[in-house]
Amino acid sequence: MDADFFCQECKAFTQTVLDRSTGDTVCTECALVVDHHYVDLTSEWRTFADDTDGEDKVRVGGASNPLLGDEGGLAPTLISKTNGKPAFFSVARAQAHDPHRALIQAFGTISAMASRLHLVSKIEHRAQEIYKNLKDRKSIVGKPQTAVLAACLFVACRLEHAPRTVNEIFSVANGATKKKIGQAINIIEVEMGSTLEMGTARAGDFMRRFCSHLGMSNQTVKAALEAVQNTEELDIRRAPLSVAAAVIYMITQLSDEKKQLRDISLATGVAEGTIKKAYKDLHPHAAKLIPSSFAPEEDLRKLAAP
Incomplete structure (x- = not known):
């Protein structure tokens, strides 16, 4: 774990994980690749022979891919002989016949x-x-x-x-x-239904990324995340994306970071009319959704009517 990276999605310094196999530094909060320039300075050798015979190091060949079988998807270069002279088989021709x-x-x-x-x-x-x-x-x-x-x-x-x-x-x-x-x-x-466990996408799964696209502050994002989590306790029969967009619209109307409906529509991919309908469903439950630490009850009365 490392907390020295600033995540552009989360708009904050977050804990990250270094994937040494790819060189990617990944944010643990939103899975964004925050840095991909890590260089592994350790030995290039892929395999080693017995320690008593250190001359059999292997550094040739491409990286294997288990999805491509034993060959790793690499077309072999074949060298044959014609009349005692080597004849090089075209690599391009070999690749053309590569089953992978x-x-x-x-x-x-x-x-x-x-x-x-x-x-x-x-x-x-x-x-x-x-x-x-x-x-x-x-x-x-x-x-x-x-x-x-x-x-x-x-x-x-x-x-x-x-x-x-x-x-x-x-x-x-x-x-x-x-x-x-x-x-x-x-x-x-x-x-593949029997082998896939996709589950159901929830509004909260998209919230942090949408808020980042809109340039919202950490305090506002935190309030939006809590509000969208509270929607799960209500019977709101709207698509998760619509709920997420409506919550963002509601939260931003109560802050100094007011966002236009068209901007929220562009960031979330939800039509403005759909956001309005979802907001209409959420508006009566504003007191249950919005954290009191973010907006007191008297401010909730100022929320625009749907």
Whole structure:
């Protein structure tokens, strides 16, 4: 653990964890990669022979990937002889016949999308694993590739308790539509439902990130988190994203950091009309939701009517 990093999402100094295998420094509060420039200065050797024979160190070969089988997805370079002279087999030609080529390209696309969303390597690897399982089951034959990969990333985020909205996934899925991504998510849930424990996304899962996008202070974020947690005790039949957006709107109206409805809509991906409807449902319960330490009862009467 280390507390010397300032997290841009949390807007505070938070405890972090260093993933030495990837060089990423990860915030323990929101899973944001706060730094990815760590360099491991220890030995490069991958394997060692017996200590009595220190000359058999191995430093060649690419990193293995358990999802690609024993070959690790690397196309071999074959050297043969013709008339006693060596003839080099084209590396490009060998790669063209590599059975793992399509899988490697898919994994690369997932890595690129995960990087743009600043997701930790654990989520990236989980998405790759989901895709590999779908491919082995032949469940995605004929389905749009980019949409399937985006859906795998969406499900992986949910499984690793760092959910992202469909809009956020869509923003990095070049060429895929929200409809196709949604259909691909349904395929994953049907095909792998017995082995996946996605659970249900809650409004609080998105709150800290949304507040960060809006540049809210720590005190206001803390009040918003407590308020959204209090909504779980009420029978509010609204989508988690709508509840989160409505809570943010309510909290900011009681502070000096008032936010326009359109700004909250952009940060959360929830339509302004939907936020208004959710706010209308929450408004009668303001006294139960808003921490008294943040806004006394007389201030609650100043809340705008829905």
